[in-house]
Amino acid sequence: MLMNVVKGLRNKLIGLIEAVNRYPLTMxxxxxxxxxxxxxxxxxxxxYTKYLFTFVIGxxxxxxxxxxxxRFFTKISERLLLMGGAAVLTAGYFFAIRSASTFNMEIGTKTGVAIFALVMAFIWVPSIKSKITFNESFMSVFxxxxITVLFSAVISIGLDAILLAVDxxxxxxxxxxxGHVLNIVFSLFAPTFFLSFTPPYPGKKDAGRLGGDKALQEGKVAKAVDxxxxxxxxxxxxxxxxxxVYTVxxxxxxxxxxxxxxWTNNLLxxxxxxxxxxxxxVYIxxxxxxxxxxVLFRKIFPKVLIPIVLFQTIAxxxxxxEMGLTHGRYYVILFGIFAIIAGVIFSFFPIRKNGLIAAVLxxxxxxxxxxxxxxxTVSRVNQINLLKSTLTENGMLEDRKVAPNADISTKDKKTITRTVSYLDSMDYIDDIDWLPDNVFYYGNFKDTFGFEEVYDEEGRRQDDSRFAYLDWDRSPMVNIENYDRMVHLYIDPYEKKQDAAAGIPVEIDNQTYKLKKVIDGKDIYLILVDGENQELIRFDAKKAFDQILENQKELKGNNDxxxxxxxTVTEExxxxxxxxxxxxxxxxxxRYNADLYAFIQIK
Structure with missing residues (x-):
């Protein structure tokens, strides 16, 4: 028993070493x-996100x-050329994203799609014009x-438990x-362990293999794809x-x-x-x-898949x-077309041809x-054109300037709100010279278009929820010079009005003041009154919150x-x-929720 365990560990260690030798540039x-x-x-x-994903792509x-x-070559020079090509493409990816101010949704989505395509290529290449099918290669990777996830999770839990015990x-x-231990496990061990399961698929270099070597190779491949x-x-x-059952x-x-x-149910x-x-x-x-x-699944389900996906793609x-084209709908439609093609391939082509779907993907x-x-690019152009056409139809866009108009249909108000919201969430507003940069702040939307935002259930702003937090690690000190008092406050939109208006007593130089919170509809004020209830200052907290949220947004991921x-916002x-x-x-x-400190100076 012990010998078998030792032998298994030895074989796995040899497999890890072979993986390093097979994929040196990857390592x-x-x-x-x-x-x-x-x-x-x-x-x-x-x-360091840009660098991290550059190396992942590489x-x-x-x-x-x-x-x-x-699969296709034998010479060392050919291997070096392929490795050089991979390095050049990696450098091209880095320079393509380097100019962007942040690793935003667009770059992140494109990177995710590129990673998915490369994984599919990794699975597909060994099956091209080979006796190994795409299905078998997919099973090996699957x-x-x-197995890699299981082993990595067990090792991570074990190492973390050891560190906890030492601590x-x-x-x-x-x-x-x-974090450093998990980094080693998931950045180095897990990928190498995964690659160690990749069998020596038959290629051009194996054409002359005979006898025991060929049998050994075929045995490894058969075990991997079984x-x-x-x-x-x-x-x-x-x-x-x-x-x-789900299909029925x-x-x-x-x-x-x-x-x-x-035709109208987006939840479907x-x-x-x-x-x-x-x-x-499941078919693969x-x-x-x-x-x-x-066998029944392979005969029936691809043919059922085609009409269902066809109807949904048309919808x-x-x-x-009506709603314009967003990047999300672009991918839904593109995937629908792919699924129809996959259904046709599964229905009318032999199983050995399943690799065609990888090429299509x-x-x-x-x-x-x-x-x-x-x-x-397509969604940005479409949304801008939809916004321009809606504004033009309502006489609101002349000489590249927006003319406010509240007397338009609710449908057009929703269209304008939805398109502007999408463009703002994707940071495209900065490139549109006839729209204000901070269109959803300080009442700019109403000033620009003449009406408040109008949403429907499926058109809620993608960034309707926003947040900002103070990083005490980066800023552990607050300058309180020249201020008389500091008051800790919570802004709770559900707080009873009488409780908020009662005020917090503040004593300065033997004089008693009160700091009141006034939450009235969309307005939020901090009001300081004297002992005779005379208002000394009315601080516009909502405007301040919007400014702070905008400051958070401008970071764009560079700092959390x-x-x-x-x-900090000051009024006097x-x-x-x-x-x-x-x-x-x-x-x-x-609604706004806030945890804040108010600093007060009586002049």
Whole structure:
């Protein structure tokens, strides 16, 4: 028993070493990513996100390059050229995102799509013109992924438990030690462990293999791509029946509502996308199974998938005319087209041709991230054109200036609100010279268009919830010079008005004052009154909160939270000088919650 354990550990160690030798450039990129993570752990105020994702992209590109070399080439010079190409593409990615001020949603989404496409390429390349099918290569990666997750989780828990025991029983450890341990496990061990499961797929260099070497290679590949018995049972007798029940429910809904809610129900859209992903994934996993459930699934479900996804894609396209095209709907429509193509391939092509869907996915992914037809360029142009056409139809846009007009239809008000909200949430407002930069602050929206924002349930602002927090680690001191008193306050929109207006007694130079909170509709004021209840200063807290939230937004991810300077707003008159320092401000559902300090100086 012990010998078997030792032998297994030895084989796995050999596998890890072989993975390092097979993917040397990938290992260098992973080491660089781990170094970046180490710097992020040590220096929490700096953002290294661009460098981190650059190295992740590089690791994936170099892994795909190695798979391509093993499948189609034999010479060292060819391997070096492929590795050089991966390095050049990685540098190209870095310079493409370097000019951006922050790693925003657009860059993040495009990076995510690129990562997904590279993973698909990693799976697909070994099956191109090979006796190994895409389904088998997918199964190998599928198993390797979950085994890696299991091992990495167990190792992480064990190491964290050891660190905790040392910290509690022997001597104190810096809390950052836990982060460094997890960094090593997930940045270095986990990817290397995963790659160690990649078998030596047959390639051009293996054409001359004979006898024992060929048998050994085929044995390793067969073991890697084989479907475990337990997984086969799970797919055949649990996942497939559950998918069948879900399909019946979806079909029933589509048939019952084909003339009504189906075309307008946006809640159904993510359900159908999830359904399509499930069917495609289960089909690929079931392609290597030959029991009755798997065979029936492969015969029936792709043909059911086609009409369901077709109807949903048409419904999504029809909504563009009314709501415009956002990057989210772009991807929904693009995925719908892909799912239809996948359904056709699964229905009318042999199982060995399933790799075609990987090629389609990679092409579609490239289309969605490369200008000028990428999701964000197309959606930005569409939303701006929709806004301009709506304003023009209502006589509100002349000579590149917006003329306020409150006497327009509610539908057009919603369209204007929705498009401006989308453009603002994506940071496109700065590029539109006829719109104010801070359009949703200080009443700018009403001043610009002549009416308050008008939302419907599906058109709520994507950034309707905002927050700002003071980073005490970066700003541990507050200058209280020249102030007489500090008062700690909470702004609670649900606080009873009589309690808020009662005021907090403040004694300065033997004189008694009261600091009152007045929350009246959308307005929030801090009012200081003297002993005779005469108002000395009216501090506009709502305006201050908006300014602080805007300061938080301007950080754009470069630093997580505010400094004292950015969290402070001051107002004064001839009698009083008052400043607030916001410990936190949260805005949600058109209400403000704040934890703040008020500093008061009587002149």
């Amino acid at each position: 260098l990129f992973l080491l660089a990513a781990a170094t970046v993570n180490m710097n992020m752990i040590n220096n929490e105020t700096e953002s 690791a994936l590109l170099s892994a795909v390059a190695q798979q391509t070399f093993e 198993k390797a992924f979950f 509690q029983l022997l001597f104190s450890l810096d809390y950052k030690a836990y 479907t475990p018995k337990l997984l086969g049972i799970l797919i055949s007798y649990i996942i497939i029946p559950l998918t069948a 429910i979806l079909l029933a809904y589509v048939l019952l509502n084909i003339r009504g809610d189906f 859209e993510p359900m159908l996308v999830s359904y399509a992903i499930t069917v495609i994934l 996993l079931a392609s290597n199974l030959e029991n009755q459930f798997a 999504s396209i029809l909504r563009i005319g 990679i092409v579609f992914s490239a289309i969605s991230i490369i200008p000028p037809v990428d999701a964000f 939270n505010l400094t004292v300077e950015k969290a 008159n001839d009698a009083v000088r008052m400043s607030i320092v916001a410990n936190s401000v949260d805005y949600s559902n058109s």
